[in-house]
Amino acid sequence: MxxxxxxxxxxxxxxxxxxxxxxxxxxxxxxxxxxxxxxxxxxxxxxxxxxxxxxxxxxxxxxxxxxxxxxxxxxxxxxxxxxxxxxxxxxxxxxxxxxxxxxxxxxxxxxxxxxxxxxxxxxxxxxxxxxxxxxxxxxxxxxxxxxxxxxxxxxxxxxxxxxxxxxxxxxxxLPARPKEMPEVIDRQIDQAIRWISLQFHQQISIDHMAATLGYHRVHLSKAFKQKTGLSPKQYLLKMRMDKARELLGGTLTIDQVASSVGFNDALYFSKQFRKYTGMPPSEYRAVLREG
The missing domain is CATH 2.60.120.280 (Regulatory protein AraC)
Known part of the structure; x- marks a missing residue:
């Protein structure tokens, strides 16, 4: 100094x-x-x-x-x-x-x-x-x-x-946001995407998220889907299932994986996982280990 x-x-x-x-x-x-x-x-x-x-x-x-x-x-x-x-x-x-x-x-x-x-x-x-x-x-x-x-x-x-x-x-x-930029490509929708991406392990209420961001749920869902191709609920499920598949490659128990991706009920998680991937978590883990 x-x-x-x-x-x-x-x-x-x-x-x-x-x-x-x-x-x-x-x-x-x-x-x-x-x-x-x-x-x-x-x-x-x-x-x-x-x-x-x-x-x-x-x-x-x-x-x-x-x-x-x-x-x-x-x-x-x-x-x-x-x-x-x-x-x-x-x-x-x-x-x-x-x-x-x-x-x-x-x-x-x-x-x-x-x-x-x-x-x-x-x-x-x-x-x-x-x-x-x-x-x-x-x-x-x-x-x-x-x-x-x-x-x-x-x-x-x-x-x-x-x-x-x-x-x-x-x-x-500083560059201004183009006037012709569609309403759905605004900061609020980006905030919703970040919210779900970072908080998917929590109990997320789409209604609460929409209200916090100043949207009616129907309007948020429509705008969100225009940008991502998925509704907020579908996007949340995708984030959870993608993370679950990643965690199943490790040493966590099925219960621990369920809790880590926002499911309090491991049986409900298993049902949703099977519906999403076509196989239960235990079978998916076995396939990973065999590969």
Whole structure:
């Protein structure tokens, strides 16, 4: 962990570094804050990681590829891996900024979800103090405690919140849902699919689910079937039977399999399983083991 300091290039500088940046999807490498001296310049150069800066006050100039911008308070610029870049503090009103460096398989997609791309690496936020707080949380996560992996996990969590704020500041460039998209392909139907997919082992009431999502059961069932080809009840049964077939390949008893897929009565489960697959669970298990 770095502490505040003064050097020839900054009137104020502090940074913290991740000792174990092992997350595959998004990992923080380091984060910091600084006040460069007037005219201080970085680049032209390239990095092999993402580097995000947000200007808290002052001014400076950023260039990457075909993009160049005079940046002021509230502006954020993103440097992409392998992209030639440079940035320089204004000579009269040098910027004060915070930064975070990232790597990971999901970073490009997460930035895109927030409206940031390699071709559009800048955004403006009307509330830089809120962003500053998130950057501080990221930097202060690295306290060199005995638990560096927990520190890394915390920092990546705060980073996701930072990207969320970028998205809120960038709503005007986020892709809108096409007007011609049918009503059945909306978030509520997707919610119903996720609900059943993740909760099939519970006692699900289709009536309750429909009411929670703001639908009449008949309307939900019609819309659900248009998207999936199955009614909610049929989809629920399919999820349960598919999981049951998977579990029957293991060591659970028939009773335990039944309970694991949402059936309190093992005999009723066996009846439904036979109706669905053409054989009782015990026979299905025997066939699996013979194969």
């Amino acid at each position: 770095g502490g505040p300091s003064m050097n020839l290039e900054h009137s104020y500088f502090t940074a913290s570094f991740n000792l174990v940046p092992e997350e595959q999807d998004i990992a923080v490498l380091f984060s910091g804050e600084g006040r460069p001296v007037p005219g201080h310049k970085i680049g032209p150069s390239v990095h092999d990681y993402f580097l995000i800066h947000t200007v808290l006050d002052g001014e400076g100039f950023f260039q990457s590829g075909n993009v160049s911008r005079h940046c002021r308070t509230g502006d954020t610029f993103v440097i992409y891996p392998g992209s030639l870049f440079s940035y320089q503090a204004d000579k009269d009103s040098p910027w004060h900024y915070v930064w975070v460096a990232l790597q990971g398989e999901a970073v490009t997609a997460l930035l895109s979800d927030a409206g940031i791309t390699k071709e559009r690496p800048l955004l403006h936020s009307g509330n830089p103090s809120e962003l500053h707080s998130l950057y501080e949380h990221i930097r202060l996560a690295f306290q060199q405690s005995p638990y560096p992996r927990l520190e890394s996990l915390e920092a990546s969590g705060w980073t996701r919140l930072l990207l969320h704020q970028f998205g809120l500041a960038n709503l005007s460039v």
